[in-house]
Amino acid sequence: MKVGIIGGTGFIGTGMALRLSQNHEVIMGSRKKEKATVSCDACCLTLKELDIPFNLTSSTNQGVVDDSDIIIFSIPAEMLSVTVDSLTGLEGKIVVSLMNPMERGDYFRYAPPEEGSAAQQLQKMLPDSTVVSAFNNIPAKLWNQMSKILDYTVCVCGDDKDGKQIVMELVNSISELKALDAGPLAVSATVEAITPLLINIAKFNKMRDVGVYFR
Numbered sequence: 001m002k003v004g005i006i007g008g009t010g011f012i013g014t015g016m017a018l019r020l021s022q023n024h025e026v027i028m029g030s031r032k033k034e035k036a037t038v039s040c041d042a043c044c045l046t047l048k049e050l051d052i053p054f055n056l057t058s059s060t061n062q063g064v065v066d067d068s069d070i071i072i073f074s075i076p077a078e079m080l081s082v083t084v085d086s087l088t089g090l091e092g093k094i095v096v097s098l099m100n101p102m103e104r105g106d107y108f109r110y111a112p113p114e115e116g117s118a119a120q121q122l123q124k125m126l127p128d129s130t131v132v133s134a135f136n137n138i139p140a141k142l143w144n145q146m147s148k149i150l151d152y153t154v155c156v157c158g159d160d161k162d163g164k165q166i167v168m169e170l171v172n173s174i175s176e177l178k179a180l181d182a183g184p185l186a187v188s189a190t191v192e193a194i195t196p197l198l199i200n201i202a203k204f205n206k207m208r209d210v211g212v213y214f215r
Contacts, residue, residue, distance in 0.1 A: 003027070006065075007073065008027075008028030012074050015144040016072065017039075027058065032060070040057065040058035091128040098134060119188035119192070134156045136154075136194070138154070139152075150174060153214045157182045
């Protein structure tokens with residue numbers, strides 16, 4: 001599968017590029033091609049040093065949309081509207097949301113949009129795309145630590161059966177992640193809300209790499 005990452009130069013985006021490019025053709029995107037190129041070159045160097053085969057290139061965010069079959073939105077939830085408004089050609093594409101809208105104070109609190117979840121908001125913005133939520137609850141810092149095995153459960157939500165199955169296969173191609181069908185896109189609100197809970201648990205109990213497992 002040809003996978004593009006919107007916001008591919010961010011912390012999670014680069015980690016996903018490192019992991020996904022071992023089994024898929026991956027395009028890292030950014031608003032500025034130069035920034036994407038710098039991040040892509042760094043990822044390529046890391047994979048070469050680890051002697052890991054990869055297929056990884058860079059482009060603008062629009063280039064990602066133009067040339068990918070699956071587009072992952074790896075951006076802060078508050079950047080969603082401006083990002084979608086800057087793109088064309090998402091019709092008919094599978095779009096993956098891993099956004100978790102949160103507010104930070106003395107603790108982290110889930111702060112969903114009026115649509116119910118970030119994934120549902122994205123689907124409303126892109127009525128002709130297949131939006132699937134996935135990868136929401138993986139500890140962010142682990143994506144870039146290539147020596148670490150990712151063995152978490154990934155809840156996948158979506159209203160399109162075929163699109164959801166494709167994303168589940170994508171999940172299962174990364175490290176030891178295990179995708180589970182969590183139901184329709186409406187359930188994404190519950191899944192997104194787990195992330196601030198995990199961060200709070202880690203913070204108040206001085207724990208690391210807190211994730212979700214269903215066994």
